[in-house]
Amino acid sequence: MKKLEVLKGDITKIEVDAIVNAANSSLMGGGGVDGAIHRAGGPAILEECRKIVAKQGGCKTGEAVITTAGNLPAKFVIHTVGPVWNGGQKKEAEKLANCYQNSLELAVKNNCKTIAFPCISTGVYGYPIAQAAEVAVAAVKAFLKENESVEKVKFVCFDDANFEAITFEAG
């Protein structure tokens, strides 16, 4: 059985232990997948985000925090902050890889065995789709090689361009 799966769809509908949110460092919600997750999951998610902000400030680029998934079918939402694309010389690839790695580490710490990711940074943050897919798939594959406890990682792509790019990289 392949541990890596690529599908097209809406991540708020996916039944896994944890879905990952492409958040911003304020953790206070936004547009894109972030808006969709908070809308579908309800106010419990924002409530926990506020507690995290009160405790540690926001969430830095490349880092991740975990909350309830509220009304979603998933158990948890892992919020990570992707890099804003700035031409490629500002450590965007390293920061994007950190998002995947840190989200997976946090998932494992919380006993999650099935995790779904959106294509972080490829919307509002403007990361070129093909380059983001290369970084995303490489980071997840590297993690899966080192870690036995994760059973399934799903890339949930919202549009054809991301779906094709991730499918190409996933092989």
Ligand code: AR6
């Ligand atoms: N399910 C899966 N993927 C989705 C969904 C969905 N329901 N909705 C959108 N996408 P974006 P970013 C895809 O902009 O680029 C927010 O305002 C979308 O097609 O959501 O990391 C945050 O608060 C795209 O491929 O996130 C931040 O301020 C991918 O998700 C900022 O946007 C990521 O697009 C983060 O920007």
